[in-house]
Amino acid sequence: MSKINELVSGWMSHRKVLHELLDTFEDQHLSYKPWEDAMSLSELVLHISGAMEMFADTVKNGVFTPPTGSSNIETLSELKTLVENQTNQTKSKLQALTDEQLEAVVEFAGMKSPGLALLESAKDHEIHHKGQLFTYARLLGVQSLPFFVNRS
Numbered sequence: 001m002s003k004i005n006e007l008v009s010g011w012m013s014h015r016k017v018l019h020e021l022l023d024t025f026e027d028q029h030l031s032y033k034p035w036e037d038a039m040s041l042s043e044l045v046l047h048i049s050g051a052m053e054m055f056a057d058t059v060k061n062g063v064f065t066p067p068t069g070s071s072n073i074e075t076l077s078e079l080k081t082l083v084e085n086q087t088n089q090t091k092s093k094l095q096a097l098t099d100e101q102l103e104a105v106v107e108f109a110g111m112k113s114p115g116l117a118l119l120e121s122a123k124d125h126e127i128h129h130k131g132q133l134f135t136y137a138r139l140l141g142v143q144s145l146p147f148f149v150n151r152s
Contacts, residue, residue: 003102003116008094011123013149015087018048018130020146024137027076034139041136042073048129049083053090055122059101059115064108
């Protein structure tokens with residue numbers, strides 16, 4: 001298995017859980033914040049969903065490439081559709097990366113690392129925020145949650 005396919009497989013085992021987590025929420029949960037300065041539930045999901053694409057674009061371009069922006073989400077259905085579309089788009093971008101791009105050193109947040117290492121950090125970033133989303137779900141009273149990783 002190639003390096004990028006291995007990364008994509010590991011990332012998707014976590015991204016699938018984001019999709020499963022969305023099934024535990026309702027429209028009225030989208031604006032929920034556990035404290036005043038926190039991201040709302042929908043903002044956190046959008047942050048999770050868009051970050052890997054930003055990292056993939058950064059590795060592809062060799063320099064920091066800011067996210068394309070966020071969407072104004074009003075319903076859970078809209079959020080699910082956006083996450084599904086972003087997941088497919090990001091997966092395609094990751095799979096299109098070359099070995100040269102994965103090996104090239106990229107500067108991000110004051111650190112320099114090979115593209116593949118940056119993408120591994122991006123996966124860790126997503127896992128971290130997914131853990132926060134699990135906490136949001138519990139604080140909202142969700143009783144049944146998916147396992148933290150999906151190997152199917």
